Amino acid sequence: MTHTTYAFIKANWHADIVDRALEGFCSVIPAGQVDVFDVPGAFEMPLLAYELAVTEKYAAIAAAAFVVDGGIYRHDFVADAVVNGLMRVSLDTRVPVLSVSLTPHQYQETDHHNEIFQKHFVEKGREAAQAALAIGRTKAALAA
Numbered sequence: 001m002t003h004t005t006y007a008f009i010k011a012n013w014h015a016d017i018v019d020r021a022l023e024g025f026c027s028v029i030p031a032g033q034v035d036v037f038d039v040p041g042a043f044e045m046p047l048l049a050y051e052l053a054v055t056e057k058y059a060a061i062a063a064a065a066f067v068v069d070g071g072i073y074r075h076d077f078v079a080d081a082v083v084n085g086l087m088r089v090s091l092d093t094r095v096p097v098l099s100v101s102l103t104p105h106q107y108q109e110t111d112h113h114n115e116i117f118q119k120h121f122v123e124k125g126r127e128a129a130q131a132a133l134a135i136g137r138t139k140a141a142l143a144a
Contacts, residue, residue, distance in 0.1 A: 003059035006025075006033055006132055007037060007049075008036050009061065009062070009063040010064045011064065013041045014066040016118070017121055018065060022036060022064065024121065025062055025100075025129045027126055028126055029129045041065065042065030042078055042082045042101055043081065049086055053090075053093035062099075064101065065100075079101065086098075098128040099128075100125055
C-alpha cells in the first residue's frame with residue numbers, strides 16, 4: 001500500500017526557527033498531507049518517530065530541531081543521540097525518517113543569526129520533503 005501522508009515532528013525549543021522547516025516542507029508536500037506533532041525538545045523526537053512509524057500510516061517522517069551550544073558541550077551528545085535514534089527508527093521500522101536537526105557551532109541569539117537560521121530551516125524543510133518523495137519513488141520502484 002502506498003501512503004501519501006507524512007508526519008512532521010518539530011521540537012518546541014527555538015520554535016521561531018524550527019517551525020520554518022515545516023513551512024519549507026509544506027512548500028513541496030501539501031499541508032493537507034502532513035500531520036504535525038510537537039515535542040518539547042530534540043531528545044523526545046526519536047521515541048515519537050518510532051510511535052508514528054509503527055502505525056504504518058506514514059510514507060515518511062521528518063523531524064526538526066535546533067540544538068544549540070549552551071556552553072557545556074551537552075548539545076553534541078543530544079544531537080548525536082537524536083540523529084542516531086532517528087536512524088535506528090528508520091532501520092527498525094523501514095519507514096524513512098528524515099532529520100532536519102541542526103547543531104550550529106556558532107550561534108548567538110541575535111536578530112542576524114535568527115534570520116540566517118530561519119531561512120536555512122525553510123530550505124532544509126524543502127530538502128527533507130524532496131528526499132521523502134524521492135525515497136517513496138525508489139521504494140515503489142523496488143516493490144514493482
